[in-house]
Amino acid sequence: MLPEWVTQNCPEISAVHREAAIVRQAQLTKPAGALGRLEQLAIELAGLQATEQPRASRVPIIVFAGDHGIVAQGVSAYPQAVTIAMMANFASGGAAISVLARELGSSLEVVDAGTLALGEMAGIVTDKPRSGTRDFSVEAALTPAELAFAFEAGQRAVARAKASQPDLLIFGEMGIGNTTTSAAIAASLLGISAEEIAGSGTGVDAAGRAHKARVIDAAIARHGVAGASAEKILCAVGGLEIAAISGAIIAAAQARIPVLVDGFIVSVAALAAVRLNPSCQPFLLPSHQSAEQGHRLVLRALDVQPLISLDLRLGEGSGAAIALPLVRSACALHNGMATFAQANVPDRPN
Ligand SMILES: O=C(O)c1ccc[n+]([C@@H]2O[C@H](COP(=O)([O-])O)[C@@H](O)[C@H]2O)c1
Numbered sequence: 001m002l003p004e005w006v007t008q009n010c011p012e013i014s015a016v017h018r019e020a021a022i023v024r025q026a027q028l029t030k031p032a033g034a035l036g037r038l039e040q041l042a043i044e045l046a047g048l049q050a051t052e053q054p055r056a057s058r059v060p061i062i063v064f065a066g067d068h069g070i071v072a073q074g075v076s077a078y079p080q081a082v083t084i085a086m087m088a089n090f091a092s093g094g095a096a097i098s099v100l101a102r103e104l105g106s107s108l109e110v111v112d113a114g115t116l117a118l119g120e121m122a123g124i125v126t127d128k129p130r131s132g133t134r135d136f137s138v139e140a141a142l143t144p145a146e147l148a149f150a151f152e153a154g155q156r157a158v159a160r161a162k163a164s165q166p167d168l169l170i171f172g173e174m175g176i177g178n179t180t181t182s183a184a185i186a187a188s189l190l191g192i193s194a195e196e197i198a199g200s201g202t203g204v205d206a207a208g209r210a211h212k213a214r215v216i217d218a219a220i221a222r223h224g225v226a227g228a229s230a231e232k233i234l235c236a237v238g239g240l241e242i243a244a245i246s247g248a249i250i251a252a253a254q255a256r257i258p259v260l261v262d263g264f265i266v267s268v269a270a271l272a273a274v275r276l277n278p279s280c281q282p283f284l285l286p287s288h289q290s291a292e293q294g295h296r297l298v299l300r301a302l303d304v305q306p307l308i309s310l311d312l313r314l315g316e317g318s319g320a321a322i323a324l325p326l327v328r329s330a331c332a333l334h335n336g337m338a339t340f341a342q343a344n345v346p347d348r349p350n
């Protein structure tokens with residue numbers, strides 16, 4: 001059984017602040033609608049944050065790492081040892097997300113939510129019920145108790161981040177094999193075949209992708225989870241870092257903190273979160289569309305449109321970090337532009 005807080009309602013969008021933001025956008029010195037989707041972004045953020053001045057200044061980044069038993073089936077282009085090695089690279093500042101965090105002035109926390117690492121690692125929060133998931137082609141990836149633990153690891157990470165009063169949160173992931181796990185979760189949740197959603201991940205070729213799809217379809221059939229509940233699906237074919245992100249998304253939304261959603265894996269975690277607690281959906285802000293084949297379908301299921309599409313397929317929260325300056329621009333424009341009245345500019349089209 002998942003913890004009770006998972007299904008508790010997230011706060012409502014503030015209709016008053018949303019309406020005030022719409023009115024303000026119409027008064028700013030620009031042709032109506034000329035800032036396009038940035039206008040919408042500022043309006044939505046004002047409603048979500050229940051403020052007249054939406055902000056994206058303080059944006060901690062939390063990367064959750066996990067290992068996947070399914071890699072035994074040869075589904076990734078890289079060895080499993082990369083997961084732990086990259087976790088250390090995040091902590092020592094050399095990974096892409098480390099660089100982006102510094103560039104953005106964001107804190108970066110790394111959580112071992114279930115890698116094969118034994119014992120503590122320097123600069124990493126260890127918060128896992130087991131080291132890696134079981135190979136879901138032969139048995140269930142997680143027990144219900146392990147799944148519940150991973151959800152709570154996500155909630156604990158958000159509780160730590162809340163101390164710095166974040167405006168938004170970015171969750172990233174690291175886990176060799178996790179595009180297979182994510183495709184299995186998404187195919188089960190959406191009731192579609194793996195062929196439609198399995199991509200090349202870290203870079204498997206067409207034959208590798210076909211193999212991935214076969215492994216996934218066989219596992220979904222074996223566990224009988226096509227169209228099942230998100231909880232059942234996550235136990236059968238889930239991942240520890242993915243479940244931790246689902247828990248973190250729900251905990252963030254419950255605390256009125258919007259989440260800038262990263263690529264394929266984080267989006268799948270978000271879809272599972274929405275299925276478990278639909279009231280967190282409004283708090284999901286899209287960032288980018290990944291090059292991973294299935295991301296488009298997952299974004300559509302989440303009913304969000306990505307801000308950018310740069311053929312990124314890195315993960316780590318990097319796409320969300322790269323999109324953050326756009327959200328910051330949307331806020332700065334909303335809060336800082338002069339109104340027609342202030343600037344004495346005629347406010348009517350001909
Ligand atoms: O974020 C994405 O859209 C994304 C797309 C492809 C790969 N990744 C990253 O690559 C790893 C998983 O790839 P794979 O091939 O091992 O399943 C994992 O560490 C992810 O962070 C991430």
Ligand SMILES: Cc1cc2nc[nH]c2cc1C
Nearest residue numbers: 078082086202314315316
């Ligand atoms: C090197 C490397 C870095 C990554 N970062 C996220 N996923 C990754 C996969 C690999 C292989």
